[in-house]
Amino acid sequence: MAEESSAAIDFAVVTYLEEGRWRASSLASTAARDLDTFVRTLRQQPGDLGCLGFVSVDDDFFVMVRVWGNEVRFLLSDVTAATDWPLAREVLDELALPVPDEDDEDQAQPAGDLTIVADLGMAAMDLGALCDDLDLYPDEMLAKIAERLGCGPAFRHAVDAAVG
Template identity: 55%
Template structure:
């Protein structure tokens, strides 16, 4: 298993209809419970969305609404290499994929359907093998209406 190298981890949430996107401050090896706990600190009328890109390999969307966390990972096969991805697969209670399996998403494709991106559109985006995780997350941010804030948060990190 590899040490998890995050490209970035962001929190996105709305207050009074205005999106705010902010980098998540994480120390040490990121794990799912730490990410969910970090996201719970933020307000949000429709919950808070965590956008995590790992080593230009895959992304994780986490949506915390009330006490519940919904999860989507762009590539289930990442769980064979990355501890964070394995935690997501374990939390979703799905079998570990084989390395030779196709890259398919795992989790809740309807995670942001009520915010403006249908499960079908999100699935089609994830199926685009030419896009890096950051580019997919950028398209999600644009579709939900916080593309500018997403770009500013990425620039603030890098």
Template identity: 50%
Template sequence: MTELDPRPDVPDLDESEPVDLAFAAFRVGGQWQVDDLDDDDVESVATLGAALREFDGDAGALALVTVDDDFFVLVRVDGSRTRVLLSDVTASTEWDLAASVLDHLALPDPDEDDDGPAGDLGIVADLGMHPVDMGVLLDDVELYPDEMLSTIATRLGFGREFDEAAGLDSL
């Protein structure tokens, strides 16, 4: 007789998540730079925050991460402050990284009727993307997460650098 998993909807914590893109973006002397993040850096908001603190940017650093063409996470650190945005709250029921966003924000697990983003829509408002524009972008169900991040990067002034790093410029 086989035993059934009593919690089939809970992700296997030992499996690594299929990260599509993981980059840090930061400005030095007013010029944007985009660097790869290591797989170990994208385990949680805490590991992303720690990795971002290694970059010496003029206005902190921003992590741009997509997982399995399902969702994206933005994490921004500036000094001791960590701000986050999750593109789709329902991703937290399947992915550890998304669940760590809800933990960081002290939000409950989403109900089945919940959808939409979680976190700070104004995460990059001071860099050039208004929270309303972020909300409109996140409402566009036709865009994949990497396309949304490319749009954000373009609005902030490092679209070419992001697209090159992500291999999106050849599409």
């Protein structure tokens, strides 16, 4: 698998519900350099409803992964990121979607499971609209998702720890 440069990873955070309370931890950027490593890292986390992994890359896009038992679900905020970034390409590979042509870079749209957090409080339509908001950076999108799910404070604390 190709790897992202550690410098390109803005942050990687895992969140999970444990005994009704949200927990979040920052992850080393090396845990998110490739999708297989990221999923393996997430599988080691506890959580009553699985865990959510968030990766922001180079202020360009985010990847969200939900691991719950044997089920793994993916969301890539911008499909066109796959033309430049190995991690985004790996998500498209997992989703069996083609990498868009570089000429299609104006076709920014999310790819993957927009219902990834519907059971936790954010509907697919709302998540899709958030991903389509070109005025927001990936870290801002992820912060809004975390707020909507109820894990905003824990998420912010973990991001602060990750970016130091």
